[in-house]
Each structure stands twice: as structure tokens, then as C-alpha cells.
Amino acid sequence: MQAFLEQEREGHILVARMNRPESRNALTKPEYMQEFVDLCADIRRNRSIKVLVLTGNGPAFCAGGNVKDMRDRTGIFEGGPAELRNQYRDGIQRIPLCVYELDIPVIAAINGPAIGAGLDLACMCDVRVAADSAKFAESFIKLGLVPGDGGAWLLQRVVGKPRATLMSLTGDTINSEQALEWGLITESVPADELMDCAMGIARSMAANPAHALRMTKRLLREAEHLSLPSLLEMSAAYQALAHHTEDHSEAVNAFLERREPRYTGN
Known part of the structure; x- marks a missing residue:
């Protein structure tokens, strides 16, 4: 089976690319969550890795959960309330815990829309740079849901409580320019310059002890x-x-x- 996370090394830098462009890199399957957990465990064991860069293949960074699966109550959205609760705890909620515990810096290179859980995934990273075409939304409320993967904790630590409240309670989308103004990202660059920007920051970090x-x-x-x-x-x-x-x-x-x-x- 094709891995969800493609990995490549440049010296002390590891680049991980979410690779389901046909589904906009939606986090839809338990094995995708497990790949994040395994990646973080591997990084903790491999002391030669100094920086992780996370990005997505295709037009989106990460579209969050699969809305069709929500409608059909299939996959990770299958079962009654008690089963769903455990699927969140044993599934997607493992990602913020393992990423947060990494000792190395993590840079999100946001190549396109980061929506719902995709935005929260970006907020798990230490530094965020984005293509100027990227969009951002804490969109759970638009689907009658709450941030189920730690977004209520993560987002306000990045943009502050008032703006996190606004994004969470409206579910509205903001563009890269506004994300830069709000401090959600530190750089907004043309799409074809994104990885150069992210890797430049990564190399600057990796040059240190x-x-x-x-x-x-x-x-x-x-x-x-x-x-x-x-x-x-x-x-x-x-x-x-x-x-x-x-x-x-x-x-x-x-x-x-x-x-x-x-x-x-x-």
C-alpha cells in the first residue's frame, strides 16, 4: 500500500509529504494517523534528524476529515457515541500528542488549503509558511461539529484567543494575507517559492548544535x-x-x- 507520508532526507532535515492529492490529503483512515505516530517515534530514535518539514502533495495542504464519510457514517465516523469517542481518542488525537512531544522544530510548508483538522495540523507545528494562494479555516462548526483534534487548545496559542474565537465560531475562511497579518503564518510566498522558503528556514535551524x-x-x-x-x-x-x-x-x-x-x- 502506498504510504500516506512520503519521506525524503536532506542532511539533518527530514521532509514528510502527505500524499493523497486526490482527496486533498484528508485525514480519513486510521493508518494515516498511525503513520504520523510512527514518524514521530522514528524521529525520536534518530538523533541525526534536526528539523522536520511537513507539507502536502497536490493542490491542498490538508482538507481535514472526509465529509462524504461523515455523511455515510463510515470509516472513522462509524458507530455509536461511545465508539466514536474512542475512535477520536485512539485515532486523530494521537497526532497532536506525538507532534507536540517532538524535541526537534517542525515547519509546516502550507502549499494550499488547510481546513479543519488540516489547520489544526498546521498549528501543531512550530513555524508555518504558506503559499500566497493558501486558505485557512477552523471550519468544524460549519458541519455542526467541534474541533475534535485539539484545535480549541492549539489555535488560540497561535493567533490569540479573540481571533481563534472568531475563526472557531464562524468557521469562515481567511486568505494567506490575513493569516500573515494575524500571525498564523510567518511568510507568504508564491507557490513555486514555498519549499525554498521552508527549506531555507530548516537549514538555518539545522546549522545549530x-x-x-x-x-x-x-x-x-x-x-x-x-x-x-x-x-x-x-x-x-x-x-x-x-x-x-x-x-x-x-x-x-x-x-x-x-x-x-x-x-x-x-
Whole structure:
């Protein structure tokens, strides 16, 4: 069976492409969710990967759930309330948990519409860049549904509560220009420049020492819910670890010797 997530490597960067363009990369099958879980597990085991870039093949980034399956109550939308609840918990809700726990930065290269769960998937990433033709909608309410995959938690942390409330309660679509103004994305570029933009950011991140990159990402995540004193304690512990890495010594020496550093990941 053809994989939902196509993978390719460029040095320390892993690119994963959702590859169901005929369905606009809709998240319709349990095996698609499992591929995300497996991908994150593989990344956690492979310390040579420093950055993940997530994008979609075809005209859309991700169209969310399959509306025809909702109508027919088939696939992941089959069964009574108790069964559906467990299908969400054991299915799509595993994606935000595994992506959120990644220690490496994740960049979303949003090549087209990111709708419903597709928007939430983009919000799971640390940095979002988009084609200027991309569209965005937290559209669950238009189908009489609620964000079932963590969108109520994710979106307001990206665009703020007032705008997340507006998007969630209207379900209206915004364009790339408005997404940039709202801080949902950091770059809006012509479609044919999107991957160059995303990969440029990825290369800039991957050029840094691996331990510091991972620990900085973790501090940013933990800062979302820790008190300042708790975060300072964690920062002190991480900094003590960083001071005793070989890459820190190499960075200091390279700076003082006015040369490019040669990091080993140690």
C-alpha cells in the first residue's frame, strides 16, 4: 500500500509529504494517523534528524476529515457515541500528542488549503509558511461539529484567543494575507517559492548544535504552562547540560577563532 507520508532526507532535515492529492490529503483512515505516530517515534530514535518539514502533495495542504464519510457514517465516523469517542481518542488525537512531544522544530510548508483538522495540523507545528494562494479555516462548526483534534487548545496559542474565537465560531475562511497579518503564518510566498522558503528556514535551524536546538524547543514548549520560577529552574538545568557538550565548546572556539563551527552532535 502506498504510504500516506512520503519521506525524503536532506542532511539533518527530514521532509514528510502527505500524499493523497486526490482527496486533498484528508485525514480519513486510521493508518494515516498511525503513520504520523510512527514518524514521530522514528524521529525520536534518530538523533541525526534536526528539523522536520511537513507539507502536502497536490493542490491542498490538508482538507481535514472526509465529509462524504461523515455523511455515510463510515470509516472513522462509524458507530455509536461511545465508539466514536474512542475512535477520536485512539485515532486523530494521537497526532497532536506525538507532534507536540517532538524535541526537534517542525515547519509546516502550507502549499494550499488547510481546513479543519488540516489547520489544526498546521498549528501543531512550530513555524508555518504558506503559499500566497493558501486558505485557512477552523471550519468544524460549519458541519455542526467541534474541533475534535485539539484545535480549541492549539489555535488560540497561535493567533490569540479573540481571533481563534472568531475563526472557531464562524468557521469562515481567511486568505494567506490575513493569516500573515494575524500571525498564523510567518511568510507568504508564491507557490513555486514555498519549499525554498521552508527549506531555507530548516537549514538555518539545522546549522545549530543539536542538543541546544532540542533543549531550546523544549523550553519554549514548557514555557506555555510553567510558572517563571519553574521555567528558570528548568533553564538552569538545561544550561548546565549545554555547557558540558562538545558542540558548545566547538561553538565558543569557532567564535573566538573567527571560523565556521564543525558540530558533531555531541
